[in-house]
Amino acid sequence: METKMWTVDKNVDNLKTYPQIIEAARKLRSNEVVAFPTETVYGLGGNAKSDDAVLKIFEAKGRPGDNPLIVHISDREQVHSFIKAVPEKAKSLMDAFWPGPLTIILEQKSGALSEKATAGLQTVAVRMPDHPVALALIEASGLPLAAPSANLSGKPSPTTAAHVADDLTGRIAGIVDGGATGVGVESTVIDCTAEVPVILRPGGVTREQLEEVIGEVSVDPALKDADQAPKAPGMKYRHYAPNAPFYLVNGTSAQIQQLVQEKRNEGLKVGVMTTLENKDFYDANVVIACGERSKLETVAGALYDTLRAFNREDLDIIYGEVFPEHGVGQAVMNRLSKASGLPIIDK
Structure with missing residues (x-):
């Protein structure tokens, strides 16, 4: 399959009228799949009403079909076409964070969307991305x-069109290149079907920010307990993994360097x-800085590009520092834990 690349300047006016957007939108209406930028990561979009389009998403990514997808909209009025009702707390969150990196789980109308997009659930995850190219493409x-992330399943999520091309060239109809994304980690997912909303996936909107708007918010136990089955889209399987075994180390820089030296001594x-x-500080074969520890949002923004950078090196093992789990640090540690898939080394 030929994969077209459409380059779009996100800063121009009336994006939905641009030939590149119109052509990409035509592919989507023909139930083809197209990658596009959001403020978090690049998404792989397909018609949420079409079984054929959704199956193409799963096939392109190599993603298991029992993993539900997030549905992206460009206008809040679209919600009413496939959602039964919007609770007051969900409305408040939409007012505060849409467009933006917040996905809200709500009860869907029967038959309004492809059952394959929702994995047969009675609920659906929906968000309005805060990116002019994404909004223009959805509207057009x-x-x-x-739209899940536009990467091969299990690999680091893409934050540039080049990342998408590395993974999916020849597997999808096209890529809309709108430049690098901003937030870097995926949206926060919150279930608003319960009386006390539940965070199913930490992301660009923090628990503290959510509670400022709607009060008490709980957290899915599966985020801490590996024996619990996660409920959020994109959280059921190992993700974001670099090629080499990746260990997180809860210890000092000196203790991490000691582990590094032991492995280097083994060749x-x-x-x-x-x-x-x-x-x-570190004396290793490859050392990559992922943002600034004093500014965790920079760590989030650089996270997936850093994980992909390690794949360009011929490494046998990777060690990573851990981060405090407050604010966006919770999302950073969640993604790093999923990328590792291995027990944290406590020193």
Whole structure:
């Protein structure tokens, strides 16, 4: 399959009238799948009403079909076409955070969307992205778009069109290149079907920000307990993994360096994921700084690009620092834990 690349300047006016957007929207209406930028990561969009389009998403990603997808909209009025009702707390969250990196789970109308997009559930995850290219493409298509991250399943999520092309060239109809994304980690997912809303996936909107708007918010136990089955889209399987075994280490820089030296003494090539503050401390084969520890939002923004950078190196093992789990740090640690899939080394 030929994969077209459409380059779009996100800063121009009336994006929905641009030939590149119109052509990409035409592909979507023909039930093809197209990658596009959001403020979090690049998404792989398809007609959320079409079984054929949704199956193409799963096939392109190699994603299991029992993993539901987030439905993206460009206008809040679209919600009413496939949602039974919007609770007051959900309305308040939409007012505060839409468009933006917040996905809200609500009860859907029967038959309004492809059952394959929702994995047969009675609920659906929906969000309005805060990116002019995404909004223009959704509006031009006239469709709600089911869109997981535009990467091969299990690999780091894409924050540039080049990342998408590396994974999906020849597997999808096209890529809308709108430049690098901003937030870096996926949207927060919150279930608003319960009396006390539940965070199913931490992301660009923090628990503290949510509670400022609607009061008490709980957290899915599966985020801490590996024996619990996660409920959020995109959280059921290991994700974001670099090629080499990746261990998080809860310890000092000196203790991490000791692990590095032990492996190097065994003749292994070792990588370290750190931050700018500690970059010059480590003596490893490859050391990559992922943002600044003092500014966790920069760690989030650089996270997936850093994980992909390690894949360009021929490494035997990677060690990574851990981060405080407050604010966006909760999302960072959630993604790093999923990328590792291995027990944290406590020193």
